[in-house]
Amino acid sequence: MMDFLSxxxxxxxxxxxxxxxxxxxxxxxxxxxxxxxxxxxxxxPGSVDQVAAxxxxxxxxxxxxxxxGGNTGLVLGSVPDISGAQVLLSLARLNSVxxxxxxxRTMTVDAGCIxxxxxxxxxxEGCLFPLSLAAEGSCTIGGNLATNAxxxxxxxxxxxxxLCLGLEVVMPQGEVWSGLRGLRKDNTGYxxxxxxxxxxxxxxxxxxxxxxxxxxxxxSITALAALPSPAHALQLLxxxxxxxxxxxxxxxxxxRYCLELVAEQFxxxxxxxxxxxxxxxxxxxxxxxxxxxxxxxxxxxxxxxLARDVIQDAVVASSVAQSAGLWQLREHIxxxxxxxxxxxxxxxxxxxxxxADFVSATGPLLDAAFPGxxxxxxxxxxxxxxxxxxxxxxxxxxxxxxxxxxxxxRVVYDSVESFGGSISAEHGIGALKRDELARYKSPVELNMMxxxxxxxxxLGIMNPGKIL
Amino acid sequence: MMDFLSxxxxxxxxxxxxxxxxxxxxxxxxxxxxxxxxxxxxxxPGSVDQVAAxxxxxxxxxxxxxxxGGNTGLVLGSVPDISGAQVLLSLARLNSVxxxxxxxRTMTVDAGCIxxxxxxxxxxEGCLFPLSLAAEGSCTIGGNLATNAxxxxxxxxxxxxxLCLGLEVVMPQGEVWSGLRGLRKDNTGYxxxxxxxxxxxxxxxxxxxxxxxxxxxxxSITALAALPSPAHALQLLxxxxxxxxxxxxxxxxxxRYCLELVAEQFxxxxxxxxxxxxxxxxxxxxxxxxxxxxxxxxxxxxxxxLARDVIQDAVVASSVAQSAGLWQLREHIxxxxxxxxxxxxxxxxxxxxxxADFVSATGPLLDAAFPGxxxxxxxxxxxxxxxxxxxxxxxxxxxxxxxxxxxxxRVVYDSVESFGGSISAEHGIGALKRDELARYKSPVELNMMxxxxxxxxxLGIMNPGKIL
Numbered sequence: 055m056m057d058f059l060s061x062x063x064x065x066x067x068x069x070x071x072x073x074x075x076x077x078x079x080x081x082x083x084x085x086x087x088x089x090x091x092x093x094x095x096x097x098x099p100g101s102v103d104q105v106a107a108x109x110x111x112x113x114x115x116x117x118x119x120x121x122x123g124g125n126t127g128l129v130l131g132s133v134p135d136i137s138g139a140q141v142l143l144s145l146a147r148l149n150s151v152x153x154x155x156x157x158x159r160t161m162t163v164d165a166g167c168i169x170x171x172x173x174x175x176x177x178x179e180g181c182l183f184p185l186s187l188a189a190e191g192s193c194t195i196g197g198n199l200a201t202n203a204x205x206x207x208x209x210x211x212x213x214x215x216x217l218c219l220g221l222e223v224v225m226p227q228g229e230v231w232s233g234l235r236g237l238r239k240d241n242t243g244y245x246x247x248x249x250x251x252x253x254x255x256x257x258x259x260x261x262x263x264x265x266x267x268x269x270x271x272x273x274s275i276t277a278l279a280a281l282p283s284p285a286h287a288l289q290l291l292x293x294x295x296x297x298x299x300x301x302x303x304x305x306x307x308x309x310r311y312c313l314e315l316v317a318e319q320f321x322x323x324x325x326x327x328x329x330x331x332x333x334x335x336x337x338x339x340x341x342x343x344x345x346x347x348x349x350x351x352x353x354x355x356x357x358x359x360l361a362r363d364v365i366q367d368a369v370v371a372s373s374v375a376q377s378a379g380l381w382q383l384r385e386h387i388x389x390x391x392x393x394x395x396x397x398x399x400x401x402x403x404x405x406x407x408x409x410a411d412f413v414s415a416t417g418p419l420l421d422a423a424f425p426g427x428x429x430x431x432x433x434x435x436x437x438x439x440x441x442x443x444x445x446x447x448x449x450x451x452x453x454x455x456x457x458x459x460x461x462x463x464r465v466v467y468d469s470v471e472s473f474g475g476s477i478s479a480e481h482g483i484g485a486l487k488r489d490e491l492a493r494y495k496s497p498v499e500l501n502m503m504x505x506x507x508x509x510x511x512x513l514g515i516m517n518p519g520k521i522l
Numbered sequence: 523m524m525d526f527l528s529x530x531x532x533x534x535x536x537x538x539x540x541x542x543x544x545x546x547x548x549x550x551x552x553x554x555x556x557x558x559x560x561x562x563x564x565x566x567p568g569s570v571d572q573v574a575a576x577x578x579x580x581x582x583x584x585x586x587x588x589x590x591g592g593n594t595g596l597v598l599g600s601v602p603d604i605s606g607a608q609v610l611l612s613l614a615r616l617n618s619v620x621x622x623x624x625x626x627r628t629m630t631v632d633a634g635c636i637x638x639x640x641x642x643x644x645x646x647e648g649c650l651f652p653l654s655l656a657a658e659g660s661c662t663i664g665g666n667l668a669t670n671a672x673x674x675x676x677x678x679x680x681x682x683x684x685l686c687l688g689l690e691v692v693m694p695q696g697e698v699w700s701g702l703r704g705l706r707k708d709n710t711g712y713x714x715x716x717x718x719x720x721x722x723x724x725x726x727x728x729x730x731x732x733x734x735x736x737x738x739x740x741x742s743i744t745a746l747a748a749l750p751s752p753a754h755a756l757q758l759l760x761x762x763x764x765x766x767x768x769x770x771x772x773x774x775x776x777x778r779y780c781l782e783l784v785a786e787q788f789x790x791x792x793x794x795x796x797x798x799x800x801x802x803x804x805x806x807x808x809x810x811x812x813x814x815x816x817x818x819x820x821x822x823x824x825x826x827x828l829a830r831d832v833i834q835d836a837v838v839a840s841s842v843a844q845s846a847g848l849w850q851l852r853e854h855i856x857x858x859x860x861x862x863x864x865x866x867x868x869x870x871x872x873x874x875x876x877x878a879d880f881v882s883a884t885g886p887l888l889d890a891a892f893p894g895x896x897x898x899x900x901x902x903x904x905x906x907x908x909x910x911x912x913x914x915x916x917x918x919x920x921x922x923x924x925x926x927x928x929x930x931x932r933v934v935y936d937s938v939e940s941f942g943g944s945i946s947a948e949h950g951i952g953a954l955k956r957d958e959l960a961r962y963k964s965p966v967e968l969n970m971m972x973x974x975x976x977x978x979x980x981l982g983i984m985n986p987g988k989i990l
Contacts, residue, residue, distance in 0.1 A: 157760055157875035158906075180764075202709050213707060216684065229966045236873040238905040239681060239947040241670050241720055242959055243989055244971045248716035252709055269764045292625055296648075296737045299810025300768030342767025343819065351811065405704040407625035437706040438626075476708040483710060491710055498699045502978065503712045509977035510970065521711055 055094065058115040062097055062141075065107045070147075072096035081142050084133050085126050085189075089485075092138035093120075100147045102222065102230060102261045108143060109259065110228030118515045119143050121255040123166060123194030127201060128401070129484030131254045131520050140518075145196050148261060151175045159267040160219060160236040165196025165260045172265070181267035184211035188385065196260045202252035204480030209436035210303040210340075211268065213480070215251045222262035223250050226511040236264045249506070254482050255517040257510045273345035274303065275352055276338050276377035279359070280331035280367040285410035287335050287435055289364045294337065297355045301348070304338030305436035312387045312432045319390035324379045326369040335365075335435065336384050387432050388441075396452035397430060397445040398462045402470050403479035406438040413440075416469040420444060423465055424458065439479040442466060467494065483521045491521065523562065526583040530565055530609075533575045538615075540564035549610050552601050553594050553657075557953075560606035561588075568615045570690065570698060570729045576611060577727065578696030586983045587611050589723040591634060591662030595669060596869070597952030599722045599988050608986075613664050616729060619643045627735040628687060628704040633664025633728045640733070649735035652679035656853065664728045670720035672948030677904035678771040678808075679736065681948070683719045690730035691718050694979040704732045717974070722950050723985040725978045741813035742771065743820055744806050744845035747827070748799035748835040753878035755803050755903055757832045762805065765823040769816070772806030773904035780855045780900045787858035792847040794837040803833075803903065804852050855900050856909075864920040865898060865913040866930045870938045871947035874906040881908075884937040888912060891933055892926065907947040910934060935962065951989045959989065 063071045072078050073095050083090040094117065099105045112119050118140040122132040134140040148164035151172065155161070156179045163172055169190040176183040185198060187205030197203070199221070203214045211217065220235040233247060250257055281287055287307050294302050310330050317325060339355075341348035352370060359365045371377035391397055404412050413431065420427055426447030433440040444462050446455035467477045471494055483491050492500065500522070507514075507522055531539045540546050541563050551558040562585065567573045580587050586608040590600040602608040616632035619640065623629070624647045631640055637658040644651040653666060655673030665671070667689070671682045679685065688703035701715060718725055749755055755775050762770050778798050785793060807823075809816035820838060827833045839845035859865055872880050881899065888895055894915030901908040912930050914923035935945045939962055951959050960968065968990070975982075975990055 155873065155875050157756055158873040159763075160873070202713075204707050204709075208707065212684075215713070216680075225966065225970070231966045231970065232964065233967065235942065235944070237871050237942075237944050237947075238874070239672050239676065239871045239902075239907045240944040241672075241946050241948055241950045242944055243720075243951060243963065243967070244725075244974060245670075245683070245716045245720050246967065246970055248713045249974075252711075252713050257712075269767055271767065288625055295627075297810065299737055299739065301810070342765065342769070403705045403707045405623065405626040405628070406706070407623050434707075439707045474703065474705075476703070476705050476710055478709050479705075479707040480709055487710075495711065496700065498693065498697045499701065499711070499714065502693070502699065502714055505977040506712055506717075506974060509973040 058111060058117060059095055061111045062095065062108060065111065066097060066099050066104050070098040070100065072098070081122060081125065081144060082133060084130050085128065089130050089133060091134035092136050093134045093140055093142045094138060096142045096144060098144045098147055102148070102224070105224045105259060105261055106228050106230050109224050109226065112141065112515055113227050113513060116513060116515060117141055118518050120517050121145060121200070121259045123197030124168065124189065124192045126189035126193040127197060127484060128481045129486040131201065131482055131484030132197065135519055143259065145194065145261065152262065154179045155236065156181055158236050161265045161267055162234060162262065163195055163265060164262055165194060167195050169193050169195055169198060176267050177270065180270060182270045183265060183267055185214055185217055188388070195263060199251050199260050199263055200253065200255050201482040204434065204437065204439065206304055206306065206434065208434060209305055210300060215248060217266050218247065218251060218263055219266055220264035221247050221250055221260055223258040223260050225258045226513065226516045234262055234264050252482070254484060254520050256507060256521050257516060269342060271340035271342055273348045274338055274340040275345070275348045275371065276336065276380045277352060277356065277368055277370040278326050278380050279335045279337060279356070279365040280327055281333045281335060281365050283410065284333060284413045286364055287333055288406065288410055290335060290359055291406065291436055293359055293364060294355055297358065298339055298351055301339050301341055301351060303340040304336065306336040306384050306433065307435035308334045308336065308384060308387065308432040309429070311428060312430055313383060315390040315394060315430065316383055316386045319393045320386050323382055323386060326380070327367060331366055336380055387430070391430055391443060395445065396456060397443045398456065398459050400442040400466050401479050401481045402442055402466070402475055402477060403437065403439045404470065404473050404475035408473045409435065409438060409440070412469065412473045412475070416466060419465050419469060423461065463490065485519055488521065526579060526585060527563055529579045530563065530576060533579065534565060534567050534572050538566040538568065540566070549590060549593065549612060550601060552598050553596060557598055557601060559602035560604050561602045561608055561610045562606060564610045564612060566612045566615055570616070570692070573692045573727060573729055574696050574698050577692050577694065580609065580983055581695050581981060584981060584983060585609055586986050588985050589613060589668070589727045591665030592636065592657065592660045594657035594661040595665060595952060596949045597954040599669065599950055599952030600665065603987055611727065613662065613729065620730065622647045623704065624649055626704050629733045629735055630702060630730065631663055631733060632730055633662060635663050637661050637663055637666060644735050645738065648738060650738045651733060651735055653682055653685055656856070663731060667719050667728050667731055668721065668723050669950040672902065672905065672907065674772055674774065674902065676902060677773055678768060683716060685734045686715065686719060686731055687734055688732035689715050689718055689728055691726040691728050693726045694981065694984045702730055702732050720950070722952060722988050724975060724989050725984060737810060739808035739810055741816045742806055742808040743813070743816045743839065744804065744848045745820060745824065745836055745838040746794050746848050747803045747805060747824070747833040748795055749801045749803060749833050751878065752801060752881045754832055755801055756874065756878055758803060758827055759874065759904060761827055761832060762823055765826065766807055766819055769807050769809055769819060771808040772804065774804040774852050774901065775903035776802045776804065776852060776855065776900040779896065780898055781851060783858040783862055783898065784851055784854045787861045788854050791850055791854060794848065795835060799834055804848055855898070859898055859911060863913065864924060865911045866924070866927050868910040868934050869947050869949045870910055870934070870943055870945060871905065871907045872938065872941050872943035876941045877903065877906060877908065880937065880941045880943070884934060887933050887937060891929065931958065953987055956989065
């Protein structure tokens with residue numbers, strides 16, 4: 055292995071091969087601090103050619119690689135195992151915006167670009183890159199692509215997959231696939247791009263991408279609606295899509311308990327309603343025309359929803375600051391949860407039409423198994439994506455409750471499966487949900503995935519132990 | 523082989539194994555009448571189980587299969603070769619709409635459903651299935667998926683790929699992959715769905731799909747703009763996207779020569795302008811609000827385009843009939859071409875920003891090589907997709923000109939490649955463009971495709987000779 059490491063130093067320079075525990079430490083623990091792996095070394099290439107040369111060296115020495123961007127993943131996909139035999143390959147130094155083409159509405163970027171910088175570079179050209187999520191200040195686009203990240207704008211603009219037109223990938227044997235095409239239509243053979251998107255670095259290392267841009271909306275307006283039940287939230291969604299079409303750019307469900315938790319942990323945040331309601335929906339409308347257009351459309355839609363008793367009440371933000379305040383309520387739910395104590399998290403999705411039934415069915419199952427447990431249920435209702443988190447019953451310690459994690463997961467995931475849902479909506483599988491994937495996917499599908507993995511990575515050195 | 527065929531008869535019944543030349547004939551010639559293959563038999567299964575049983579029989583006897591839907595493909599992808607050793611497997615009897623879920627905005631269909639029936643079934647539930655193309659009255663959704671069909675609504679709604687959430691596929695060894703998920707977010711392993719979409723039946727046989735539906739727009743309005751050049755058409759596109767966002771649902775470029783050809787061959791169609799213009803753009807705006815909203819937005823946008831000298835003139839359709847008349851001009855271009863004689867067709871795409879430069883550069887190259895040849899250039903400009911067809915110079919017969927096809931292709935495709943474009947935007951590769959694919963794709967990309975083909979279809983019996 056000394057031979058291998060000296061080869062790596064020859065490729066990237068001594069300064070970019072980290073080997074001491076303290077140098078490596080920041081790369082080896084996951085975002086939530088639940089797991090710390092070991093690495094033979096942390097490699098920090100500065101160019102695509104260097105990535106390719108490192109991968110060739112790894113292939114020659116049969117050294118397994120773990121690609122890492124901003125290390126903000128939630129499923130232990132970007133940290134090495136505890137063997138100390140894997141190298142961590144950080145893409146963070148590949149952080150240039152290579153080109154913005156405002157007429158083609160595309161942008162070509164290095165994988166290590168931070169999402170927020172990409173959003174800013176697009177805005178500087180009068181365009182919108184719509185991907186938006188909590189970690190945007192530190193996650194990288196390579197990681198977003200490798201996990202097919204979701205976020206709050208999926209309802210209108212799709213997942214990261216739908217925002218990518220082309221990729222550059224270093225393959226497991228070190229060849230570079232230059233697929234950086236900026237085309238809206240290209241039916242020339244198999245869709246390799248979408249195979250790498252969401253593969254969590256197990257089929258190759260994404261080093262660059264061509265992203266789709268959109269025109270900047272002229273105005274966005276936010277409102278908070280209060281409703282009696284998730285079933286009413288579904289009615290509201292259908293009504294709003296019919297009235298507003300693509301102008302509906304956000305639709306986030308939050309239960310009463312979620313906002314009570316936020317109010318308790320962050321008392322300085324706004325409290326939009328005098329009395330509590332069972333459910334809330336945070337709405338966002340955007341207009342390509344004007345603020346006046348967005349306001350008029352929102353008022354008509356909310357009027358119709360009130361007239362039909364779909365909603366009980368609504369608060370419309372009358373300023374950018376008020377709008378930000380409403381979004382803060384939504385964004386503070388995970389923070390409030392963390393302050394209140396540990397809980398068992400599930401990032402699930404369902405057919406939108408089944409959400410109310412899922413919520414009605416699953417709560418009682420959990421309550422029967424864990425009497426008094428608290429549900430923190432919120433999420434991107436327009437995409438069928440719930441963050442369905444379970445907090446301990448009063449009197450049970452966090453530690454004791456976490457011992458029940460497998461049992462809690464079983465109740466939730468079995469119910470998800472029975473409603474035709476997914477056990478990982480937007481976070482991916484990583485090492486964390488690998489066993490769950492093996493449990494819930496059909497053998498036909500698992501075998502296809504294994505066949506593809508073996509075909510593209512016959513040595514099994516690309517992020518092994520993740521997904522499969 | 524008698525053994526094999528009697529096994530097939532046992533699976534689907536005698537009536538659905540066609541063996542006489544006259545019974546098989548309708549399945550063996552391609553849509554444009556350029557090629558007629560031979561088949562051992564035409565198999566017409568009536569259920570997914572029957573498809574799977576037939577595929578197992580084929581695998582056991584090493585018989586190659588050619589899946590076929592409506593047989594409207596343009597690249598010889600759905601007809602067998604001339605060996606007479608392949609079976610044609612028609613999906614046309616699998617033609618049920620299994621389910622429409624208006625709240626989830628999805629529809630589950632058999633692969634053999636005709637596109638127009640799907641559009642109608644969606645409309646009956648107040649929803650829109652936006653895929654729309656010339657063959658919609660006879661093409662099937664299975665074929666649309668297998669070729670990732672494009673059409674006129676891609677600008678707003680994407681290709682068939684973007685309109686599909688889940689698939690059911692019979693694999694090359696006869697297992698059924700049940701991936702009929704109706705989820706907007708599902709990050710559980712490799713994206714197998716998108717691997718089958720666009721694979722032209724070479725990796726498995728699509729038997730069912732979950733499709734995305736959209737709310738029906740309340741109104742659509744059409745206009746025809748006249749412009750000096752393709753560069754102005756790009757300016758108009760940017761301006762309209764900025765003003766109209768997702769309300770812009772159609773943007774079709776047509777050259778003066780295209781409309782002259784239509785006027786000559788179909789003199790009863792409308793002639794919107796008194797004097798000719800170098801280029802035209804057919805625009806469509808749709809509103810989720812009202813006709814009044816669509817009209818106001820279109821008038822503002824056209825006013826701005828006139829004020830900035832982006833367009834020279836415009837005609838706005840003031841009725842549904844007028845709107846249909848404008849679309850007829852566009853739809854009659856291929857028909858007018860066919861009546862006027864043969865020509866050499868290219869279905870190409872480019873980065874939108876490069877289209878004007880491509881057109882300026884390629885015309886002179888063709889004129890230098892084939893003096894006096896006529897360009898019939900039209901297409902989905904908003905997607906960067908041109909139908910770039912070359913008709914013979916005056917005095918040269920169709921037959922003589924077609925002998926030059928390879929040379930014409932070389933000029934066009936080399937130019938497409940130099941501008942970062944694609945040699946097949948929406949029609950696919952099939953058998954027709956297989957050699958061109960081998961010429962223009964990188965060895966890295968071809969090798970990946972071959973590795974995936976070998977991994978999923980190790981016997982090589984799934985539509986061999988297509989794509990690779």
